[in-house]
Amino acid sequence: MKAAPQAQQRLIDLQELDSSLDRLAHRRRTLPELAEIERLSGRRTELRDQIVSAETELGDLEREQKKAEQDVEQVRARADRDQKRLDSGMVTSAKDLASLQAEIESLGRRQSDLEEVVLEIMERREAAETKVSDLRAEAGKDASDLTALTERLDAERAKIDEETGMTGTARKGVATDVPDDLLALYEKLRGQFGGVGAAVLHRGSCQGCHLALNTVDLNRIRAAADDDVLRCEECRRILVRTAESGL
Structure with a gap:
């Protein structure tokens, strides 16, 4: 799957908003x-x-x-x-x-x-x-x-x-910046992995499973095109690259 780096970055913004919504729902229930x-x-x-x-x-x-x-x-x-x-x-x-x-x-x-x-x-x-x-x-x-x-x-x-309500409105705005196919994958993974479908690669570690990637996986990521949508080999969440990914 391909998606512009900016769209992938918006996926992290979307994940943060979804996590906030999940916390609010949990707080309301408890x-x-x-x-x-x-x-x-x-x-x-x-x-x-x-x-x-x-x-x-x-x-x-x-x-x-x-x-x-x-x-x-x-x-x-x-x-x-x-x-x-x-x-x-x-x-x-x-x-x-x-x-x-x-x-x-x-x-x-x-x-x-x-x-x-x-x-x-x-x-x-x-x-x-x-x-x-x-x-x-x-x-x-x-x-x-x-x-x-x-x-x-x-x-x-x-x-x-x-x-x-305010967070949901903000989410709708962010979701429009994410391509439909990428959004669909993200939603599917969120349902499978406890509400977290996308995570940042930070200094060589996936922030979804908090495991450090091995050298082979890091080299594969370095070689990937900027618009390639990558997945963590450990937790299978979408892995989003940033300036602090350690690549």
Whole structure:
């Protein structure tokens, strides 16, 4: 393949622009905000499940407390009725009086036990309420952080997209200076060799594979015409000669 030395030089300019575009695309794909957003999104799902579980537990405790308080009230009411009967003097039998007194004492112990149960449930309910409150606060903070991260991500993407657009425009201008056949070869090699299709020969070394050329290859390059399109024997990329090639 033949191409004017100036066209081959423009190929290096094109390669630099393409490498810039590749770096911009990589940067856009790997912005740190993306990983943090993914983490927070997963955390939000976890928190939502934890909040539902904590709220369910709190609801169960509220019902349990209500039931225990009702039990206390029932025992208290029964004890009050028995006490009134005892105080009224209507019960005169010694046996009935003893039985009524024993029942009042039993109800007192039962009421005391139930009140302890209510207190224990209230403590558990208070802990459950704190847990729900803390989880909701954490979820609120995460939501705020997620909003801020999304805004920052959008801003970073906008900057990258703007730079990509300017670089892409410059690339189009440079590409018009490269012959179609040379451009097609360059594009093909770029796809094969990690985005680098052309490299400078600098002081006897290919800047694509960073290997020094042997004497035979260097002599072949020295003997080639200026418009010959050369390839590195090691990496097969297009090799562009400059004043600093060491020839």
